[in-house]
Amino acid sequence: MEEPLAWQPYRDQRHAYPGRAMPGRNVRTLCGMHIETYLAGPGDWLWPDCHQCWQAAIGADRLPAPRREAVTHRPVPRPPVESVGGRSE
Ligand SMILES: [Zn+2]
Numbered sequence: 001m002e003e004p005l006a007w008q009p010y011r012d013q014r015h016a017y018p019g020r021a022m023p024g025r026n027v028r029t030l031c032g033m034h035i036e037t038y039l040a041g042p043g044d045w046l047w048p049d050c051h052q053c054w055q056a057a058i059g060a061d062r063l064p065a066p067r068r069e070a071v072t073h074r075p076v077p078r079p080p081v082e083s084v085g086g087r088s089e
Contacts, residue, residue: 005057009044010035016053030056 006021007014008029015029023039031052 005030006037007049007053008035008037009040009047012047013050014045014047014053015050016057029053 003018004020005016006019006027007016008021008027009015010029010033015031015033015035017027017029017035017037019027021037023037025037026034027037028034029050031050
């Protein structure tokens with residue numbers, strides 16, 4: 001079972017740490033900082049993600065990496081051309 005990741009706004013960036021979100025705890029973020037979590041206000045979530053935490057989160061396969069499916073272009077099979085009844089002139 002994968003351990004969940006929690007995100008914590010801290011110093012103008014959002015960092016991730018393993019575990020569940022819980023305010024008032026000392027945690028170690030994925031980028032190696034020791035921070036104390038707190039209940040973030042709505043505005044705090046507008047901060048950009050910490051790049052290192054984001055990369056680590058993706059590398060750990062905890063988050064689905066943005067991936068685009070290759071679009072396959074298949075030729076649409078044409079219906080057989082029916083020979084229109086011979087119209088003689
Ligand atoms: Zn970070």
